[in-house]
Amino acid sequence: QSVLTQPPSASGTPGQRVTISCSGSSSNIGSNTVNWYQQLPGTAPKLLIYSNNQRPSGVPDRFSGSKSGTSASLAISGLQSEDEADYYCAAWDDSLNEGVVFGGGTKLTVL
């Protein structure tokens, strides 16, 4: 059971806008920033969004992140076939045992 909660799957058609949610608590998302990763099949994860809404160099502006309270979301606009991947949210957790916590991941299918 992951500390952060994501839907196991999401889908959309090319060109569509899709969002993936990530729910946490006051000790993680509620008090720290959220990061998002994309993992294409058979490859290492790639940082997509950090500090809630910042894109690393090279990440298209089709990808955007937001946070409100103890929840966050990743939005992908202009969906493309190459966006089909697993997406993970993560955040620092300030509970008794500090560390990074991940969501269980969302498998995005482009129909």
Add this chain to the structure above:
Amino acid sequence: EVQLVESGGVVVQPGGSLRLSCAASGFTFDDYAMHWVRQAPGKGLEWVSLISWDGGSTYYADSVKGRFTISRDNSKNSLYLQMNSLRAEDTALYYCAKDIQYGDHLGAFDIWGQGTMVTVSS
């Protein structure tokens, strides 16, 4: 080119020990905190451990605390993970990852290695 290359993954018996290594290049290694993250076959990502830029602070996931030790040698641009008392549930692809934050840690990983596979089985 910024790069992380892990090594040391093998098949090991339950209760055994193993040391993973990660060689860094293309960036100033001792300016950044470093992490280990693992992924069991067909499963999601699990953060394992963090070490500060100078090795002075370390953090561990509950699942590995007391069994795993993270360390670094800044003179060799290298990160390590000593794994003791290994269990079947430690079977995973182990990634080393660089923290994006200069001089501190944000817990966001901007550079990942390709991973090294650890299999715990008799």
